[in-house]
Amino acid sequence: MPRPHGFAYEERKDGSVVLTHHGRAAGVLRGARAAKFLAEAESGDLQLVMARWTGAYRFGNERQARSHPRNQGGGTRRG
Incomplete structure (x- = not known):
């Protein structure tokens, strides 16, 4: 699993923390x-x-789930 990168945070005077990516x-x-x-x-x-x-x-299984037949669209609609 690739390590996350590009995140930063800033503490504000009011006690809040702003997270950026x-x-x-x-x-x-x-x-x-x-x-x-x-x-x-x-x-x-x-x-x-x-x-x-x-x-x-990311848990690492999102790429695998994309190709699963359940996620290919074209399923039946409930209604």
Whole structure:
């Protein structure tokens, strides 16, 4: 699985944390969530932590799932 990269964060004066990915805003954490993120960021792989908190975390099976027959479209409609 490729390692995540391109993430950065900025702590604001109001206590919030802005997460960016390649310069674009990816999320804003406030209050207890911001404090929890900062504690986790100090103790782990920073890029991986930011990827998880923004929801950009890939499990490695998305490419395989794309070619599965269930995901090819053309299924039956329920209605």
